Amino acid sequence: VGLTVMTDTDFATSTAPADVVRRQYLASAAGDLEALRATLAPDVEWTEMAGFPLAGTYRTPDGVTSNVMEQLGKAWDGWTAHDDTYVVDGENVVVLARYTAANKATGKRIDVRVAHHFVVRGGLIVRFEQFVDTALVREAMSH
Numbered sequence: 628v629g630l631t632v633m634t635d636t637d638f639a640t641s642t643a644p645a646d647v648v649r650r651q652y653l654a655s656a657a658g659d660l661e662a663l664r665a666t667l668a669p670d671v672e673w674t675e676m677a678g679f680p681l682a683g684t685y686r687t688p689d690g691v692t693s694n695v696m697e698q699l700g701k702a703w704d705g706w707t708a709h710d711d712t713y714v715v716d717g718e719n720v721v722v723l724a725r726y727t728a729a730n731k732a733t734g735k736r737i738d739v740r741v742a743h744h745f746v747v748r749g750g751l752i753v754r755f756e757q758f759v760d761t762a763l764v765r766e767a768m769s770h
Contacts, residue, residue, distance in 0.1 A: 642750030645713050648720045651745075651752060652710045660696060664688035668751035678761035680768065702768075703728040708741070720745040726759070735767040 638646055647666055654662035667673075667688040674684045675695060680702070685694045699706040706728040714721040722743045729736045739760050746754040 644718055644720045644745070644747035645715050647747045647750055647752060648713070648722060648745045649710070652708060652722075652724075655696060656707050658700070660692045663696065664692055666752050667691060668748070668753045671752055671754070673755045674757065676757045676759055676761060679757065679759060679764060699728075702731055704731055705729060708743075710743075718747050720747060726764075730767045733768060733770055737764055737767045739763045 639650070641647070651663055651666040654660070654666065665688075669687065671688060671691060672684055672686060673691040673695065675681045681695055681698055683694075685691045706726065708724050708726055710722045710724045712723040714723075722745070724741050724743060725739060726741055727736070727738050741757065741759040743758070744754075744756045745752050
């Protein structure tokens, strides 16, 4: 059995849940909000954890990028989610990752572990839930 090598084109159009989620991280890291929105279902539910500065559930691709990614960009320099481990079970994709950034107001840096739970259906992210040590993020925001 030969190994299948995936080309960039295959990856860009793949509807496999892990590939869709990976495209979301790449778009986010590149600051490409249009590409990020392209991974989200029209009725997406995106939940930032209680205690996180942007806590709440956001809907629609525009709602997610304007209420989450654009806000993170205003408050933090170099906000990046580094995805390292993927656990896939059907349409569920759990990603273990870490956030790195520097808070613009305080200059304090973060390097915190996070877990993200995505539900991918029909090649689009329909649900997202964030798990993060919110105390470490808040600590970096306080003088």
